[in-house]
Amino acid sequence: MGSFSIWHWLIVLVIVMLVFGTKKLRNIGADLGGAVRGFKDGMQNGEKAADTGAAAQVTGKTVEGEVKAKTESKA
DSSP, rough: OOOOHHHHHHHHHHHHHHHHHHHHHHHHHHHHHHHHHHHHHHHHHHHHHHHHTOOOOSSSSSOOOOOOOOOOOOO
């Protein structure tokens, strides 16, 4: 009653393939692989920056402003 046997896992795999289809499972696998690859690349870049002592450079624009009054639009 402890763990599942290989036959239990094969039955679960067949049911999942019937529910989702092979194309959707392939897309999910590709997306998951890309996410893991991006995470590993980010970790390596972070380690390289930490090794060189360089701080991570943030790129982007800061927009400054102030809100003067709330306007209501009537549709």
